[in-house]
Amino acid sequence: MTPPAQKVTPISGFPELLPAERLLELHFLDTVREVFELHGFAPLETRAVEPVERLLGKGGDADKEIYGIRRLAGEDTGRESELGLHFDLTVPFARYVLENAGKLSFPFRRYQVQKVWRGERPQEGRFREFTQADIDVVDVGTLAPHFEAEMPLVIAEAFRRLPVGEFRIQVNNRKVPEGFYLGIGLTDVAGTLRVVDKLAKIGPEKVAAQLVEAGATDEQARQCLALAGIRSEDLSFVDEVRALGVEHPVLDEGLDALAAVIRAGTEQAPGTLVADLSIARGLDYYTGTVYETQVVGNEEWGSVCSGGRYDSLASDGRTTYPGVGISIGLSRLVHLLVTKRGLTASRSTPAAVLVAVVDEDTRARSVAVAAALRARGVPCEVAPSAAKFGKQIRYADRRGIPFVWFPGAGDDGGDQVKDIRSGDQVDADAASWECPAADLRPGVVIPQH
RNA sequence: GUGGGCGUAGCUCAGCUGGUAGAGCAUCGCGUUGUGGUCGCGAGGGUCGCGGGUUCAAGUCCCGUCGCUCACCCCA
Numbered sequence: 001m002t003p004p005a006q007k008v009t010p011i012s013g014f015p016e017l018l019p020a021e022r023l024l025e026l027h028f029l030d031t032v033r034e035v036f037e038l039h040g041f042a043p044l045e046t047r048a049v050e051p052v053e054r055l056l057g058k059g060g061d062a063d064k065e066i067y068g069i070r071r072l073a074g075e076d077t078g079r080e081s082e083l084g085l086h087f088d089l090t091v092p093f094a095r096y097v098l099e100n101a102g103k104l105s106f107p108f109r110r111y112q113v114q115k116v117w118r119g120e121r122p123q124e125g126r127f128r129e130f131t132q133a134d135i136d137v138v139d140v141g142t143l144a145p146h147f148e149a150e151m152p153l154v155i156a157e158a159f160r161r162l163p164v165g166e167f168r169i170q171v172n173n174r175k176v177p178e179g180f181y182l183g184i185g186l187t188d189v190a191g192t193l194r195v196v197d198k199l200a201k202i203g204p205e206k207v208a209a210q211l212v213e214a215g216a217t218d219e220q221a222r223q224c225l226a227l228a229g230i231r232s233e234d235l236s237f238v239d240e241v242r243a244l245g246v247e248h249p250v251l252d253e254g255l256d257a258l259a260a261v262i263r264a265g266t267e268q269a270p271g272t273l274v275a276d277l278s279i280a281r282g283l284d285y286y287t288g289t290v291y292e293t294q295v296v297g298n299e300e301w302g303s304v305c306s307g308g309r310y311d312s313l314a315s316d317g318r319t320t321y322p323g324v325g326i327s328i329g330l331s332r333l334v335h336l337l338v339t340k341r342g343l344t345a346s347r348s349t350p351a352a353v354l355v356a357v358v359d360e361d362t363r364a365r366s367v368a369v370a371a372a373l374r375a376r377g378v379p380c381e382v383a384p385s386a387a388k389f390g391k392q393i394r395y396a397d398r399r400g401i402p403f404v405w406f407p408g409a410g411d412d413g414g415d416q417v418k419d420i421r422s423g424d425q426v427d428a429d430a431a432s433w434e435c436p437a438a439d440l441r442p443g444v445v446i447p448q449h
Numbered sequence: 450g451u452g453g454g455c456g457u458a459g460c461u462c463a464g465c466u467g468g469u470a471g472a473g474c475a476u477c478g479c480g481u482u483g484u485g486g487u488c489g490c491g492a493g494g495g496u497c498g499c500g501g502g503u504u505c506a507a508g509u510c511c512c513g514u515c516g517c518u519c520a521c522c523c524c525a
Contacts, residue, residue: 009498009515009516009517010516010517011516011517012516012517012518064450064523065523065524087524088525116525118523118524118525120522120523120524121450121451121520121521121522121523122517122518123518123519123520124518124519125525126523126524126525127525130525131525132525281523281524292525293525302524302525303524303525304525305525306524306525327525328525329524329525330525331525332524332525333525356484358483359483386483387483388481388482388483388484388485389483389484389485390481390483390484390485391483391484391485392483392484392485393484393485393486394484394485394486395485396485397485397486398485404484404485406484409484418484420484420485420486423484423485425484
């Protein structure tokens with residue numbers, strides 16, 4: 001019996017890709033993973049769920065975005081669900097470190113690529129289920145500041161290998177605005193940061209108005225805006241902040257730390273790191289350096305990679321494990337590159353060769369050819385039916401498979417292989433044929449405009 | 450969570466003041482009895498999101514509901 005027709009609809013915020021898009025995403029994943037491993041980050045995966053209380057209070061407003069889970073058939077105890085899906089990879093990692101501290105060697109560096117879930121309202125490039133690619137370093141008691149410079153530089157290396165175009169990693173240190181605000185007499189640091197953070201979106205006038213509304217004086221609001229307006233690719237931001245004439249020990253601390261990160265950037269990857277004193281975002285647990293990454297020319301996409309330093313996320317009460325990490329929003333990045341820049345994979349299947357079938361009686365010969373090709377690392381598939389060759393070629397064409405193999409097509413009864421893009425067809429032997437390296441795996445197609 | 454927009458073929462959409470549902474693209478077939486892409490001809494495919502109401506008659510008007518989407522919030 002055919003079941004009654006039922007409407008299937010996508011679920012908002014839970015994107016699913018077509019094969020070509022997924023191949024593109026896998027290319028990104030492979031590249032990112034390779035770079036992470038080149039830098040010695042150990043692979044790690046944590047469970048999808050954490051006790052809700054461990055998730056709560058870690059991400060500010062993220063609290064209300066946590067998905068709780070329970071068994072549908074479980075007894076209704078009337079209690080709140082005890083498990084929730086993680087909303088990032090840092091909080092679970094911190095827990096993992098505590099749990100396995102005795103078995104890990106510090107400083108411990110790991111990478112982690114997993115789905116995360118946030119119950120926010122979906123929008124272009126904002127999902128409820130998405131993949132993050134995260135690197136972190138944690139140490140016991142204290143964490144050397146040079147790691148704060150290393151994180152964004154690893155990301156920069158990964159991005160340079162990917163077709164993301166020009167990008168900018170913006171760096172700030174929360175102690176800078178914190179010390180600055182305290183220095184001018186504003187005690188609501190978090191609230192002030194939140195308002196100032198909207199600067200790029202709502203403009204200086206509205207930010208000033210909201211600051212005053214929140215209790216700041218006109219002069220304090222003006223000072224906040226002056227600080228937030230400072231950005232530089234070199235160390236000149238330090239003097240610019242000093243010129244504002246505000247004194248506070250926390251401010252000094254922040255400026256020193258930020259200067260160290262920017263200095264490392266100018267030395268190792270000129271042009272990729274920018275000190276931007278308006279950057280304040282990140283989850284609540286960040287205590288110092290924070291990062292955000294924008295694709296140049298598409299700043300409206302928001303950050304595609306961010307993170308920061310956290311000093312007390314992992315603590316068992318006696319020992320704390322400070323860390324610093326940064327996370328690529330892979331789903332957002334790939335989705336935006338696909339929909340806004342037309343990026344795609346060169347084909348919708350890994351197969352580089354379609355082995356034609358002359359007739360069903362000789363399918364075994366085609367299967368043998370495929371086996372020989374696979375043995376030498378050439379991804380291929382055998383035609384599904386012994387249809388007319390025109391149809392078999394079209395089968396390959398529709399999928400972007402570049403080569404069609406014709407068993408027994410040669411004058412001497414040997415095989416031939418056809419490059420269906422050029423139409424060239426030549427004698428070939430499955431035991432020795434060399435697939436052009438560029439065609440072996442699906443590539444990335446970047447439309448020119 | 451708050452507010453706006455939109456739900457018609459696989460996709461993008463048209464469908465006026467209510468009158469028995471259309472196009473392009475895609476798919477499949479044939480032209481082309483074993484080498485694709487072009488072209489020509491043809492075919493299949495729709496409970497008009499769902500439920501209720503008004504009406505002789507609803508894709509069209511009204512109410513509700515669900516979904517998608519955009520913005521706010523927040524964030525990758």
